[in-house]
Amino acid sequence: MTAPLVVFFVLAALAVIGAISLILQKHPIHSALSLIVVMVALAGLYLLLGAEFVAAVQIIVYGGAIMVLFVFVIMLLNAGVEEHTSISKMAGAPGLLLVVALAAFVAATIARSADSIQSTSQAGEMSSTLGISGMIFKEFVYPFELTSFLILVAVLGAIVLAQREKI
Amino acid sequence: MLEYLWIIPLLPLLGAAVNGLFGAKWPNKFVNIVAIGSTGLSFLGALEAVREFFESGQTLFHKEFFTWIAAGNFRAGFDLQMDQLTVVMVLVVTGVGWLIHIYATGYMAHEGGYYRFFSYLNLFMFFMLILVLAANYVLLFVGWEGVGLSSYLLIGFYFLKKSAADAGKKAFIVNRIGDFGFMLGMFLLFRAFHTLDFQAIFTSSTLQGWPVELSSHLGTLTFACLLIFMGACGKSAQLPLYVWLPDAMEGPTPVSALIHAATMVTAGVYVVARSHVLFTHAPTAMLVVAIVGCATAFFAATIGLVQTDIKKVLAYSTVSQLGYMFLACGVGAFSAGIFHLMTHAFFKALLFLAAGSVIHAMGGEQDMSRMGGLSKKIRWTFGTMLVATFAITGIPFFAGFFSKDAILFAAFQSQAGGTILYAFGLLTALLTAFYMFRLIFLTFGGKPRLDEHKVHVHESPWSMLGPLVVLAVLSTVGGWVALPAFFQGPDYFANFLGPVFGGHETAEAAGEIAAHQLELILAGVAVGAALIGLGVAYWLYLKRPGKADGLAHSLKPAYTFLLNKYYVDELYAAVVVKPLLWISTNVLWKAADVAGIDGAVNGIADGARAIGDGVRHTQSGNTRSYAVWVVVGAIVIIAVIFFWPSGGKPVLGMVH
């Protein structure tokens, strides 16, 4: 039981508990906080995988921006405890079956092809930040510019949507 | 003219087209000019072609005008030929046809649809000429079908009358049954010889080396000949496909004369005679032909004994005489059969036209029991009809005597059951004489049974009498081409057809003199039979007029049986027609069409609607169920990747 393995299991358990908590909580604010726990755990896992830049971005953008946005909206809308209705007939037994089927498929697909993947010990020829930045501005410069455009559109959209109607 | 042989059939076709397209508004005179002119010119063309043929001295003229069908190694062309047999046929068709056209201008003068009648009549001439001039089975079949079509059109000429329309349908359908056999026969011939050209088949080495198919091993040729004979039975009204001919009397009398006496019904005999090379290789088929011909002759004669409609008597007489022709072909005396065909064309056409004249005189009455005592009033009609009756009954030196005699002589000499055939043939001759003279005596003799005040009996115009006289002359002298044979001279007719039939006729019996004496004896017997028939008819209908009814009364069952034509029509209706109708209604209509085809088409529509009805439940308006459907979609895609052979690599494009 090497150290990385132990760390992995701890972080993994944390992530799974957070996800289950997201499902089981009744108030959305508690679900949001559970999600933050998941994200932090995942950031830890990224660090374990040697992706520092991604881990940092995960915390800053996901945890610091997106989840904060979620929490603000929950507070703004004064979301209360979820009421219990069950009008949808599909989201019951069929849904459960489908979830199980989906998980099974995904696991089986991965298991079937996972044998061909062996983890190479990559001690990092270069630090990931350096490498990623190089790739972003060389090979992936076009998608990068597009995503900036995408963010602009999203911001505009959000503003238009959330405007208070002119009285 | 021989090079332009196609003009002979083309002229009537043009006449038919012109009359058909433009004749509706024309006065009768113009229609006459077109119809009689085209047929007359065709007759002149035929004469000229015959003259050229004789002058060139060849035995066969064959010309391919254009290729109609060329498929693989099968070729059917518009090929016409002329040999001695064609000479006889084409002259009979155009000559008698022309006379009947002239007659019809008088007979149909007051009928509606005048132009239509002549258009159809010319169309018939076109097809008949194609039939007799054809040099291969395919083109012959075109003519065969065409005359069937024209027959249907003409029988149902008074199409507003249900019985006439039904008769036309009956004729066409029964003919079709025969045509089915004819086509199968053609297919068999093609399979054996790979061609359907007459000369190619008849002179082919395959045929030369073909063994004669005795009854021990029946082969392709026997079946082909039998099937072609089946077609001939349909077209020439033999057992069991004769039922359409009596009904065909619904058509106008010129139609009965031309089509159902002189020309179309002889097409079957012509085909058998033309295929004589094939038939002589299949003795079983020839025996069948002889037996069917003989049986039909006797059978039809018995029905004709008791009929009261003047045209029906003549119709059954036609069936009977056609039986004689087939009997001749069946025993190998093909030239005798053709000889009888020619003489029959003369006297039967004359009989029908004269009957038409009688009907015209009686103002439309056809029932002989309402006639009588007309001999003094319509002299010319009576005279010509009497000549025809002498001819048909075989009174010496009239046309029918020589031809019928030749047939009976050949039948007597035939190896296979010749005596029985001869006996029935002789009996039929007796019956023929009886019913023909019965017809004469009932119609023309005795006291008038008609109402003088209602019916104004008048002689027909010369447009009608002229052809009668011409045909009467032909009925008298038509047989004289065989006259010299009687006095031990050459038989011109048989010698004339020698190059066509030579070598396949049954040889004369041992010794010329002995054979000739036998022939004279048999001729005498036949004449005796005819005179007996005449005598009985005279006694029953002239001397003791009440006796006939008395006999009918005492032999009531037999009488009704014959009067109802042996109930054959009823039998066919019950055995063939009714089941077919039942099958059509229940199996083909209700099951196959309504349930099957409509059901399938409607079923598809219903299915589409049902699917739509089911699928619409996905659009429930409920967001949570939409979420589930999204997951379903994701699962489908992953399942495809999962189950795709070779681990989904083509789909994922995984790179190592």
Add this chain to the structure above:
Amino acid sequence: MVPTNYYVILSAILFGLGVFAFIFKRNIITIFMSIELMLNAVNLAFVAFSQALGKLDGQVFVLFVIVVAAAEAAVGLGIIILIARNRQTLNVERVDLLKL
């Protein structure tokens, strides 16, 4: 070294839990958060494979995924606010105006 399989199985588990929440929760915002959970699970798989194959392409893709998730969250929450204003409820089953 942690075998890659473990990361991938964890990713699968998280994804499954995300789908479960997506189907069974009734609050719109919670459903939205489950989408984020699913995206995160996928990100984990990407990074794990990136490390296994020794290339950085996976991590670049993760960056893009995060960016897009952010944009999507912004717009999505705007829509949620509108829905809440119009229907006065955050229960997704009450948002059924498309129902016949």
